[in-house]
Amino acid sequence: MGADRVFAYGAAAGLLGDLLLGDPRRGHPVAAFGRAAAAVERVLWRDDRGRGAVHTAVCVGGAVTLAGLAARAVRRSPAASVALTGVATWAVVGGTSLAREARAVGRALQDGDVEAARARLPHLCGRDPQALDADGIARAVVESVAENTSDAVVGALVWGAVAGVPGLVGFRAVNTLDAMVGHRSPRYLRYGWASARLDDVAGWPGARLTAVLAALTGPDRRGAVRAWRADAAKHPSPNAGPVEASFAGALGVRLGGTLSYGGRVEHRPVLNGGGRPVAVTDIDRAVRLSRRVGWLALAAGVAARRVLKGRAQ
Numbered sequence: 001m002g003a004d005r006v007f008a009y010g011a012a013a014g015l016l017g018d019l020l021l022g023d024p025r026r027g028h029p030v031a032a033f034g035r036a037a038a039a040v041e042r043v044l045w046r047d048d049r050g051r052g053a054v055h056t057a058v059c060v061g062g063a064v065t066l067a068g069l070a071a072r073a074v075r076r077s078p079a080a081s082v083a084l085t086g087v088a089t090w091a092v093v094g095g096t097s098l099a100r101e102a103r104a105v106g107r108a109l110q111d112g113d114v115e116a117a118r119a120r121l122p123h124l125c126g127r128d129p130q131a132l133d134a135d136g137i138a139r140a141v142v143e144s145v146a147e148n149t150s151d152a153v154v155g156a157l158v159w160g161a162v163a164g165v166p167g168l169v170g171f172r173a174v175n176t177l178d179a180m181v182g183h184r185s186p187r188y189l190r191y192g193w194a195s196a197r198l199d200d201v202a203g204w205p206g207a208r209l210t211a212v213l214a215a216l217t218g219p220d221r222r223g224a225v226r227a228w229r230a231d232a233a234k235h236p237s238p239n240a241g242p243v244e245a246s247f248a249g250a251l252g253v254r255l256g257g258t259l260s261y262g263g264r265v266e267h268r269p270v271l272n273g274g275g276r277p278v279a280v281t282d283i284d285r286a287v288r289l290s291r292r293v294g295w296l297a298l299a300a301g302v303a304a305r306r307v308l309k310g311r312a313q
Contacts, residue, residue: 001078003164004305010082011160011298014089022096029091033063034176041181045191052181052191056198060173067169088165092172094152095294098124099287102141106283109134126183139278142286143255146214146247147240149290151175154213154297155206161301174202200238207239209300211246213293218250219285225249227272231256234269241271248272250289253282 037059044055067088074080101124108117117137118129125144132140155175159167178199181192211232215224227249228242235241235256248255254275256268 001081004302006078006081006085007161007164007305008302010085011089011157011301013082013086014091015093015095015294015298017086017090018093018096021090022100023094030172030176033059033173034180036062037177037180047187047190049190049193052188053194055181055191056177056194059177060170060198063173064166064170067166071165085160085165085168088168089156089160092156092168093294094148095290098145098148098152098290102145102283102287105137105141106280109138109280109283134280135277138280138283139253139255139257141283142247142251142253142278143244145283145286145290146210146244146255149214149247149293150203150207150210150239150243153290153294154210155203157294157297157301158206158209159202161305171202171206174199203239206297207243209297210293211242213296213300214243214246214250214289217292217296218247218289220250220252223249223252223272223275227275231269231271231273235271236268245271247286247289248275251282251285252276253278 037055040055040058044051044058070084071081074084101120105117105120105124108114108120114134114137117134118132121127121129121132121137121140125140127140129137152175156168156171159171161167163170174195177195178192180195181188182196182199183192211224211228215221215228218224224246227245230245231248232241232245235244244255248271252272252275254273254277255271257270
């Protein structure tokens with residue numbers, strides 16, 4: 001069985017596993033990686049970019065090496081290779097958890113329980129929930145669904161299509177490190193620089209594919225393209241910008257504006273300024289769009305592998 005079929009069958013099984021099972025309650029491999037990365041940080045941390053770069057190399061390099069050894073160990077068995085790809089895909093994607101948390105916040109808002117929505121929001125994003133009213137919470141959820149469609153689903157599938165199991169695991173390692181040390185806090189401004197820049201590079205193709213697929217499958221295709229072209233570059237993140245702008249245009253809503261992280265207020269550009277304010281019902285619309293984008297990303301990855309295989313022959 002060729003590598004293209006191994007990826008196709010394994011990644012499809014992994015996405016189905018995520019859909020049916022979600023993330024494991026205990027013993028999640030990503031959580032284990034996080035604990036290992038934290039242990040490395042305790043040894044290496046200094047307020048220094050070089051130390052941070054070593055941290056990134058050790059953690060990502062170690063994860064990719066282990067994944068490569070596992071893939072090599074089963075390469076002679078198509079069934080085992082498919083199974084390993086399926087397990088790796090299931091472990092690194094998080095579409096079901098993303099949808100579950102977004103809808104939980106949405107249900108609380110529909111019930112008029114803003115405090116419950118605020119309590120649930122940190123499961124989804126790092127914003128200060130106490131600084132948000134109901135409309136602000138709904139907007140934060142839609143923005144998080146958009147960004148995490150790329151980070152938690154599409155990006156992993158892109159790198160899985162490129163490099164198999166090591167690509168799947170490597171992307172999740174990079175993304176997890178960025179979440180741990182890549183933010184602009186006093187402790188990590190220098191130490192997390194390498195992780196943040198590597199995440200920008202690794203996330204670039206997945207973000208563009210997410211934006212394209214959101215435009216193709218969203219309710220307003222022209223609006224998605226228009227918002228992407230007009231507003232994506234205004235966003236401080238090179239990858240979140242295209243994704244959030246495309247989702248905003250596709251859903252016909254206005255994203256961006258003032259937000260608060262860790263007590264720090266940011267004034268971000270408005271995306272799709274001609275759209276309407278986000279409503280609670282838009283949360284479910286964003287989740288459905290995210291689901292469509294994830295499955296189409298798998299199809300695109302499978303097609304790309306087959307094209308590359310055909311050219312290599």
